[in-house]
Amino acid sequence: MTDTSLEADGATALERVVTSTDANTLGRYWLGAGSLTLLASLVAGVLVALERLDLGGAEVFGSADEIFQFWSAYRVGLVLLAIVPIIVGLGTAVAPLQVGSDSIAFPRMAAFSFWTWLIGAGTTITGFLIDGGLGTPDAGSQRQAVALTLVGLLMVIGGLLGATVSLLTTIVCGRVAGLTLRRIPLFSWTLLVAGTFWLLTLPVLAANAVLAYVDLRGRTAVRFGAEDAIWEQLSWSFSHPQVYAFALPLVGIAFDIVPVSLRNRLANHDVVLVLTTLLGVVGFGAYAQSFFDTPGTPVMYQAIYVVDAFAAALIALALFGGLADTLRRGAGNLGSGAGNRPPAPMVLSVLAMLLLLAAAAVGALRVVDPFDLLATSATGAQMTLTMGAAFVGAMAGTLWWGDRIFGKVSSQGLGLLAGLAAVVGVLMIGVADLLSGFMGQNDFTGASLAAAGSPDSGVDALNVVALVGSVLLLVGALGWFANGIRRLTGAAAPADPWGGHTLEWAADASTVEVTSERPLLDALEHAGSAS
Amino acid sequence: MLTTGFKLWFGIFVAAFGAAVFAGYTSGGDETGPLTVAWKGAVGNHVSYGLLISVAAVAFGLALFSIAFRDGDAEAAAELLGTETAPPAQRPVGGSWWPIFAALGVGATAVGAVVHPAVFVIGICAVAAIAVEWTMTNWSEKLSGDRAHNAAQREKLLRPVEIPVLGTLGVGVLVLAMSRVLLASSVNGAVVVATVVGVVVLCGAIVISRNPNLPRGMVQGVLLIGFVAVIVAGIVTAATGEREFHQKGGGEHATDTQSEDGH
Numbered sequence: 001m002t003d004t005s006l007e008a009d010g011a012t013a014l015e016r017v018v019t020s021t022d023a024n025t026l027g028r029y030w031l032g033a034g035s036l037t038l039l040a041s042l043v044a045g046v047l048v049a050l051e052r053l054d055l056g057g058a059e060v061f062g063s064a065d066e067i068f069q070f071w072s073a074y075r076v077g078l079v080l081l082a083i084v085p086i087i088v089g090l091g092t093a094v095a096p097l098q099v100g101s102d103s104i105a106f107p108r109m110a111a112f113s114f115w116t117w118l119i120g121a122g123t124t125i126t127g128f129l130i131d132g133g134l135g136t137p138d139a140g141s142q143r144q145a146v147a148l149t150l151v152g153l154l155m156v157i158g159g160l161l162g163a164t165v166s167l168l169t170t171i172v173c174g175r176v177a178g179l180t181l182r183r184i185p186l187f188s189w190t191l192l193v194a195g196t197f198w199l200l201t202l203p204v205l206a207a208n209a210v211l212a213y214v215d216l217r218g219r220t221a222v223r224f225g226a227e228d229a230i231w232e233q234l235s236w237s238f239s240h241p242q243v244y245a246f247a248l249p250l251v252g253i254a255f256d257i258v259p260v261s262l263r264n265r266l267a268n269h270d271v272v273l274v275l276t277t278l279l280g281v282v283g284f285g286a287y288a289q290s291f292f293d294t295p296g297t298p299v300m301y302q303a304i305y306v307v308d309a310f311a312a313a314l315i316a317l318a319l320f321g322g323l324a325d326t327l328r329r330g331a332g333n334l335g336s337g338a339g340n341r342p343p344a345p346m347v348l349s350v351l352a353m354l355l356l357l358a359a360a361a362v363g364a365l366r367v368v369d370p371f372d373l374l375a376t377s378a379t380g381a382q383m384t385l386t387m388g389a390a391f392v393g394a395m396a397g398t399l400w401w402g403d404r405i406f407g408k409v410s411s412q413g414l415g416l417l418a419g420l421a422a423v424v425g426v427l428m429i430g431v432a433d434l435l436s437g438f439m440g441q442n443d444f445t446g447a448s449l450a451a452a453g454s455p456d457s458g459v460d461a462l463n464v465v466a467l468v469g470s471v472l473l474l475v476g477a478l479g480w481f482a483n484g485i486r487r488l489t490g491a492a493a494p495a496d497p498w499g500g501h502t503l504e505w506a507a508d509a510s511t512v513e514v515t516s517e518r519p520l521l522d523a524l525e526h527a528g529s530a531s
Numbered sequence: 532m533l534t535t536g537f538k539l540w541f542g543i544f545v546a547a548f549g550a551a552v553f554a555g556y557t558s559g560g561d562e563t564g565p566l567t568v569a570w571k572g573a574v575g576n577h578v579s580y581g582l583l584i585s586v587a588a589v590a591f592g593l594a595l596f597s598i599a600f601r602d603g604d605a606e607a608a609a610e611l612l613g614t615e616t617a618p619p620a621q622r623p624v625g626g627s628w629w630p631i632f633a634a635l636g637v638g639a640t641a642v643g644a645v646v647h648p649a650v651f652v653i654g655i656c657a658v659a660a661i662a663v664e665w666t667m668t669n670w671s672e673k674l675s676g677d678r679a680h681n682a683a684q685r686e687k688l689l690r691p692v693e694i695p696v697l698g699t700l701g702v703g704v705l706v707l708a709m710s711r712v713l714l715a716s717s718v719n720g721a722v723v724v725a726t727v728v729g730v731v732v733l734c735g736a737i738v739i740s741r742n743p744n745l746p747r748g749m750v751q752g753v754l755l756i757g758f759v760a761v762i763v764a765g766i767v768t769a770a771t772g773e774r775e776f777h778q779k780g781g782g783e784h785a786t787d788t789q790s791e792d793g794h
Contacts, residue, residue, distance in 0.1 A: 011626065012748075019626030108630050108665075115634030123642060144645055151641040158637075217645075 021107035027093025034085035041077030049467040069133035100509035101174030113162030120155025178514030185502040190252030193280035197245040204286040242285025243386040250393025254349035261346035262330025309367040316360035344416035348396035359385035378437030388426030403493035410487035418479025428469025536597030544590035551583035629665040708765025715768035
């Protein structure tokens, strides 16, 4: 093996693909791989929704355990194999540019993280497909396949953690002179906050997986009791409040896109910094592990859990209020744009914030004791709305920064249509699952098919709505993916199609004087006043 | 002069140590225990004392780092290096095989933990070897600003290890794979296979040696294809199993010659 530092000129195309440590390239890898796993996860979601149409038995799958495997595959896939990687990809490509850094920090570790995640994702999916997943061995799942899923999950978590460390170090240490933490663009800021909480919580999830794995493989020697309840141990990562920490960067995406689209400044930049930090704090979910409930009040009934839910709703409301205020103040500027229409990324980012608000509202309703929603499908509604909001935010982000990342244009119209389909789909799932929850439908229908509902309860009709929503969400994701593929063969993109305010749109960030959070707008205004 | 970073971390150290001592005295510690980190006497509540002392120790370490490296100040670094301008915060790095190799090693280890101990051990060995190689690559890249010189230094150090180890591994794998092929073939078939492979290797070597200007990529490609073909054949024939063997004769004076069924 010769020197492993490959010069681009002497390397073959394949060598350049697998050896790249370039932030932009790695970002594209994350986005591409994340979008493929997103499609796979959504297909699993559609199949589970189809199964729910007939609660009398397992029609699509062979048994309740298989339904459970796909149901958990949908949630794990949506969060750890799709949405978070897509956000990491967007961050890897955009955050270094936003802070004016030449490259991502620890570029080789960033590459290692991606490949580790990719191999882990493949292993996890294989585990799910060979009758393993997060099922219970005693209920029919293959023991070795379950173990394979768990080690795959560990690699996925490891990969995400490594990528997060690279990202956070870039944001903190790679900033150009004058770009204080208060002045960094809000997408980078929310990545910083969210990433911090990912670093605090993902190792806990990894520890849960290790515990389950040890119990599974060394049952005769140790018996933690985790083997019989693997999902119960991991479920905190895929429900309130942890999902807020995963979805938080969507707020940064929205607050980066909207003011630029409206040619306006954000009135309360510092308030947004504080509110997003608070949402990150609220999204710390490692404590909410009902599996480890001790005698006394279960964690889901404790004050902190309830306060958390209401705090998230209030913060989401305040953030949406800030965005609405910016929209109100800048509405007059929309006419100056091409065609007098709001750009597609702006529309989608506002809708993503609305979905987040809806998710937080459902989260608050869920913890109200008299409603008795904690174990119902309202849990799924809150999760789908939150992660759906993150997905729509990511769609807006890729439409917004895609020209910069790929250097080629895509169809804004197709992007908007795909986004609208996803928004409608997420809303249909969320509303249907919330109402089903009020009617007593379990969060997981496979565990107790008979108890999940009855044909007369109205749940069946709502499950049809949820199925249609799942299909629409899948259609939206397919449209987004197709638009991404079209972009690869699109025309060359202009350097700054939006008239951006922040450093990622600068031709050379090192020459820009940074005196506020919008240095390019400052320079433009300065030039205008000088002339 | 004390740097800002040092002042911050040292301040945290003082505060945490003071808090630990206070916690020790107010939770049942004796006169000397909280001050001597339990070397002489009791510290009271172990959890709170241990936590606060840990914070103090980490802060003290970071304070030392901060002052040792002058808070990572670029001007100080330039002064240390004897240059007029500060070095770039981060030098761009080229592509590298190690990330994907390391990920594959980690993957083999993880999957091996579930599937088969041999795969697990291979994964561990791969990860260890890659860790050494990756570390040495990083070390060599910081030797000077000249990439060629750095690469030469790295090769000078590692080639005497890499070539024998990789050569031994390569030969071992090839011999193992070929032996599986020969053992699975009939007696006459094994002779034919060994002859054909030997002739192909000999002819290939003659062609390569008589045409030193052959494209390097083509030679590498042909060798890679041949290597992979032998390994795949070895795996397939190992899965098929050996031909049947029958001992000739028997009893006390039996020879160890073997014959195929029917001979």
